Amino acid sequence: MINRRKFLGRVAALGGSYVLSACGGASDFGTGDTATAKAAKAARAAAASTNGTTIPPANSIIDNQGAVWTLVGGSVYKNGVKANNNYNVSLVLWYGGGVYHQGSGGQFYGWNGSTWIACNDPRLGGTSADGTTIPSASYIIDKLGNVWTVVNGVIYRNNNTVGNTYNVSLLLWYGSKIWHRGTGGQFYVLTDASTWLPCSDPRIVSAATAGTFYGINGHYDYRYTPDQIVSIMKSMGCSTYRVGCIDDPVSLGAVVELAKAFQAAGLTLFVLVNFGIHESPGVMFSSESAAYNRTRAGAATVAAALAPWGVTMYECGNELTRESEIILDSTTAGSKAVDFNNANWPIMRGAMRGMIDGVKSVQPTAKCGVNFCVADVGASDALWDGMQPDGTGGYPQVRWDMTTWHNYEVYGDIFNLGTDGAGPGFDLPTYCKARYGVPFLITEWNTGPESTEAYRANYISTQFANYYRARKSKDIQSVMYYVLDSGDTTYGLMIDGAVVAQPYNAFTAFVAGNPDV
Structure with a gap:
C-alpha cells in the first residue's frame, strides 16, 4: 500500500482559468512616474466620463486616457476610428474604468486594449454570495x-x-x-x-455522531501487538482504526485479534474489505457476476469472523475507481462519468455490490461504505443511480450507508475541489450529503511522501482544523490519517514505536485541544 501511494508525487495538479464577469479596462499606453506624467494622467482621469455613463443617452464617452468613444451606425468608434470588429451595437458603457458594448442579441463585450472580449454586463457584479x-x-x-x-x-x-x-x-x-x-x-x-x-436541500445542517471523528490507518502485518496498538490509540486520543484484510487466514486472523482487543478497550475498528477487480494478479474478473460472486463470498467470511467482536463498520474496496482498467486518465478529477472505462465498469460494480451484499448477509445492520478519490462524483453518481459511463441506465444500483473519500493534498481542498476541464471548485462533502443522504468519512488523508516533517506537521494542524469545523454542519463522521507507521518518514507518525516528533506532536496536540463531542 505504501508503494502504491508514491503516485501522489507525480499526479498533475488540476488548474484552470475562469471567464471573468468584467473584462474591460485595459490601458492603451505606457505610464511614467515623472511629475509631469502623473499630472497629465490625473488631468485625463478628471476629465473622464462619470462611471456608468452609457451611449445612448450620452453622445460620447471619455475614458481615463482621454480617448473619446462614440456609437455611429451600430459600431463603436474610438477617437473617430472604428474599434476593431463590431456591429449591431445597441449600447456602449463606461464602467469601473473599462469600456463595454452590448450587441443587439444582448451579449456584452469588454475592450482589452486591442479587441473585444465576451463578458457579462459588469454592472451585475461578480460571483454571487454563497446561499443566493x-x-x-x-x-x-x-x-x-x-x-x-x-x-x-x-x-x-x-x-x-x-x-x-x-x-x-x-x-x-x-x-x-x-x-x-x-x-x-x-x-x-x-x-x-x-x-x-x-x-435533498444542501443547506440542511447535519451534525456527525460524536465519538468516532479522530481516526488513523494501520496494516494487519504491523509488528505491534493488538494491545500495543490499543495503547498507542489511547495515548494519541484516537477512537477509530482503519485496517484492511480479505478472507485469507493470515490477514483475517490478524484483524480478528485486533477486533478482540478493540472491543475490550471500547475503540472502533473500521475494516477495509480489500477485494478488487482482479481474480489474480493482473487478470480481471471475467464478468460482473463473477466479480460479484467471489467478493460476496469473501466479504461474508470476513463479516462472520468479525461480527462476534463488535465490528459494525466496513469499507468495501479500496480506490477501485482509480484502477488503471477503470479510470481512463489518472490525472483527471473523475467529476464526469465519461472519465471511466465503460467496458470494465460492470466488473467494478459487481465487486462493490458483492462486498456490500456479503457483509449484509451476515450483519444486516452493519454499515458499509464505498470509497472514492479526487472529485470522483462522476463515478459515485453513476454507481448510485445504476448508470454506465456512456450514459445508459437501468443497471444494478450500488447503495452505501457511508460515503467514504480519500483526500490527499495533491487532490485539492475537499471543500473547494476542482473538476474536469479545469473548472472551478465545489464543496464535495456538501454535494455528497445532499445527493446520498448518508454520513461522510475521509478514510485517508495526508500530504505527499516528499514533504518535510515540518511541512507535514503544519499540514496536519491545518487540515484537522478544516475538517473539525465541518463535522457539525456537513456530517463528517470521521477523518482517518494515513498512516500510523509507514516504516519511514514519508507518511507515518511512528517508526517501530518511536514517534516522528513534529507530525506526531501536531496530531496529538490538535486532538487534545479539540474534543470529539
Missing part, C-alpha cells in the same frame, strides 16, 4: 460568470434553457453548485452542462 436564491435575487452569477435566471418557472443560463425544467419555485447557489426546487418540494442539483439529479 431566486427569489429574492433576480439573478445568480456562478464562478464561471454564467448568469442564471428563472422565467415562468423555467431555468435559464445566459438566456438559454438548461435541461428540462418547469414549475421551479427556487434556484439556489450553494457550495459552488446550482440547485433548484420544484413546486412539489423535490431538490435537484446540476451535475454537468444540462443534467439535473435528485437530492
